Amino acid sequence: MQYSQEDENFPLTRFESMLKTNHILFFDSNEFENIIHHYLENGKISLAKRAIKLGLEQHPSSVNLKLFQVELFILENKFDEADELLDHLHNLEPTNEEIFIQKANVLSKQDQHQKAINTLLIAIDLSKTPEDDADLYALVGMEYLFLDQFENAIIFFKKCLENDSTDYSALHNIVYCYDFLDQHVEAIEYLNEYLNTNPYCEVAWHQLGRQYYTIKDYVKAGAAFDFAIISDDTFVGAYIEKGKVLEKLKEYEEAIENYRITLALEDPTSFALLRIGECYAKLNEDDLAIQFFKQTINEDPLLDKGWIAISKFYMKRLNYQKALHYIDKAIVIDGNNVAFWKLYATVNKRLNHLEEAERGYKKALDLGNFELNTWLNRADVLTTLGDYKAAILNLLQGSEFYPENAEVEYRLAGLYFTVHQFEEGRFHLKNATELNIDYHFIISELFPKLIERPMIQSIISDAKKTSN
Structure with a gap:
């Protein structure tokens, strides 16, 4: 059920024009497939339904159109109807892998994940291309994730990447599984193997850097992020992570440079602004630190870390009145934030405002702290x-x-x-x-x-x- 964007536009325009005029036009089954696919992709379910209905009226024996009908049944949780139609289609085309994929989808939606896996394995036996295999291996991996069987999930996501080395979602899922299992060394070994054959994959370098960061090997983490940046010098995530590494190595000026690059590459993010502020604070460049903390809370008033950072900045410099000024503002924005109330209590205690301090601690307890x-x-x-x-x-x-x-x-x-x-x-x-x-x-x-x-x-x- 593949379709081409170029092929789609004209039939789509004709179809929508037909709906407005109520004058029935003829479309071949491929055109209906493209139209339906477009509507499903864009979440226009009612239009997809109309296209399926008209499509089946014009092509009552089309298996692909009936498979779209199955997809709609699944979307509407009509699993019995989906199963019944799939059984009918299986009798017509017992070697059609798409029928088994949809059957697995029905089973998965009903939390029958092991049965879904068994059904997908049949689809894999029937599949005809490595691209199809890659997608199916990824689906099996996801089913194993639902079962919390991370070791098995890893096996199938790896098979997916063997068939399609650019499936970065599978790569992310492999690393997720290793993270969940606390197997950071194994993750590093796998990523290095992958990079031997895909040396310019910025996603893999980024993931490798994150693994080294987790095990506190900051020098190797920094090198991995450097390679991610070499592979894609607009990769904002790599600059952010490199900045975090440089902070750990107490190289605050270089960290600031990396964070500043991200500000030039895209709209300023509150995270980058906050980190720059923290770095300037560590360098005792107070005016610049305050400037960036203020930018942080202006950019994202809902980011609690920004308010906490500026309040703690003033607390460390024993300017409790200023600290209280900002924590009061933070509480106005989010009066249910436990961290704000704890800080409010601490600042008031330092100022010897004991009734207010008590109120802060009580509020924190009331909120479940x-x-x-x-x-x-x-x-x-x-x-x-x-x-x-x-x-x-x-x-x-x-x-x-x-x-x-x-x-x-x-x-x-x-x-x-x-x-x-x-x-x-x-x-x-x-x-x-x-x-x-x-x-x-x-x-x-x-x-x-x-x-x-x-x-x-x-x-x-x-x-x-x-x-x-």
Whole structure:
């Protein structure tokens, strides 16, 4: 069912003109195939249906037109109708590989992937050209991916590339499988073999560079990206990856050069702008860093990394007011971003805006950020604010996620002693010292008035003797 773009245009114009006039014209079956293929490719399903109906009225015995009917049935999840028509077509043409391909498609859509594979293997036996084989091997590989059988998928994607060395989607799928299996060395070996026979394949060089980057061999990664650029000097992805490698090697000026090339090759990307900003920050060229961070958030206000980068930039330079200015803006854009609220809390804590800091930590928890530090930081802020009951409740909730955690237990002990619930305080302090005596400094740091109490000193002292 191949078609030529040049051949398609005139019959297509005639067909659409016929639909407008309701005057039935005759088309040969190949013309109908091209018309239907065009509509399916462009997602014009209702027009494809009309073309199939008219096509079968004019050519009722055309197997190819009936196969298009099967495709429509599959698109509409009418699997029984598709199966029935395929069985009929198989009786007419038992060696037509396209019938088996569509049968496999029906099975795949019904999650019967092993049966789909068996059916595709029959189609491979019937296929007549290496190009057909390549497509079929790729389909088998995809079915194995559905089954999470990555080793088998690799075998068939490799067969696909043996028949068609330019099928880069198969190459990507091979690397995806190796990545999933954590077999980076095997991926590198395969890509090097492939490049021996396809030395100017920029896609393979790019993938090879990514594998070397993953195993932290940055020098070899950089060389691979260089070869990708030599093969295609407009390959934006290769310049980006080369920039990332140079950052790892602390060669920030060269990294900036590579990122800048991408800005010249296509519209500026927020990622490249952000990386340039980060590089200038590392070079202590603050004005340029800020310039590119601002460009990043102007280019893509929804990129959270841009807002976080500019806020952290000011935090590192102890300009907490500026940091807060940008994190406030970020929260207006996306009030459900956990990273923003954590940063909001941290900045406010540094500014001693404790109510706002507590609000930030609480919001992060409400949004599902249950990291230990979030529970602990909120408890410490509530403790400083003197809201001991809320601090206790917060830590009890946190202990459900981190049971038997010494940092939680010491804080609970200090808080219970502070509110004169001595039995609970004693229980949690004993718990804490048994879990980790080295953290007992938490009591003196957070609850300095308690450390002199004989009961507390006695529990800590006994625990120290036991641990020695």
